[in-house]
Amino acid sequence: MYTYSTYIKYLAPLIIVIIIGVFVINVATHGTIQHPGKPLYTKHCEQCHGEKGEGIRSLVPPLAQADFASTNFDSLPCWITNGISRPITVNGQLFDQPMYGIKLDEVQTANIISYMNDEFLKTDRTANSIWVKKQ
Numbered sequence: 001m002y003t004y005s006t007y008i009k010y011l012a013p014l015i016i017v018i019i020i021g022v023f024v025i026n027v028a029t030h031g032t033i034q035h036p037g038k039p040l041y042t043k044h045c046e047q048c049h050g051e052k053g054e055g056i057r058s059l060v061p062p063l064a065q066a067d068f069a070s071t072n073f074d075s076l077p078c079w080i081t082n083g084i085s086r087p088i089t090v091n092g093q094l095f096d097q098p099m100y101g102i103k104l105d106e107v108q109t110a111n112i113i114s115y116m117n118d119e120f121l122k123t124d125r126t127a128n129s130i131w132v133k134k135q
């Protein structure tokens with residue numbers, strides 16, 4: 001006969017194993033857990049700066065190992081919010097097309113900057129919404 005204690009003893013661990021199994025299969029089939037900034041980058045930045053942050057020839061500057069963005073890291077929230085429209089030199093190349101501001105909240109801005117830094121800039125800086133608000 002199935003009593004409540006048999007249920008706790010056998011069924012509960014089985015359910016836990018199934019939950020962990022589904023999680024492991026999910027991670028295995030989807031690679032790693034996705035960075036929260038990735039879908040935002042794809043939606044708002046990728047059409048110009050490229051999937052790998054490579055930019056577009058002399059029209060859009062690269063983000064991959066970009067010296068300009070790395071040395072002006074604290075300006076990133078402002079550039080994303082307000083855009084940039086002045087001649088800038090990125091990794092030795094001059095760019096002079098305007099980038100328009102993009103409407104995002106502080107958390108989204110922080111997630112995009114964090115993703116951009118981890119994938120492309122690779123500085124030791126981090127980004128969060130409190131820092132974004134202060135800039």
Ligand code: HEC
Nearest residue numbers: 044045048061062066068069084085086095096097098099
């Ligand atoms: C419509 C195309 C376009 C979109 C969309 C766009 N950018 Fe830009 N971005 C540019 C251009 C053009 C410049 C150069 C501006 C200048 O020369 O003044 C630039 C410059 C930059 C720079 C500084 C230069 C460098 O490469 O380090 C950063 C950082 C940057 N963009 C990040 C972003 C992020 C993050 C997003 C998405 C939230 C984004 N951009 C969306 C076109 C775009």
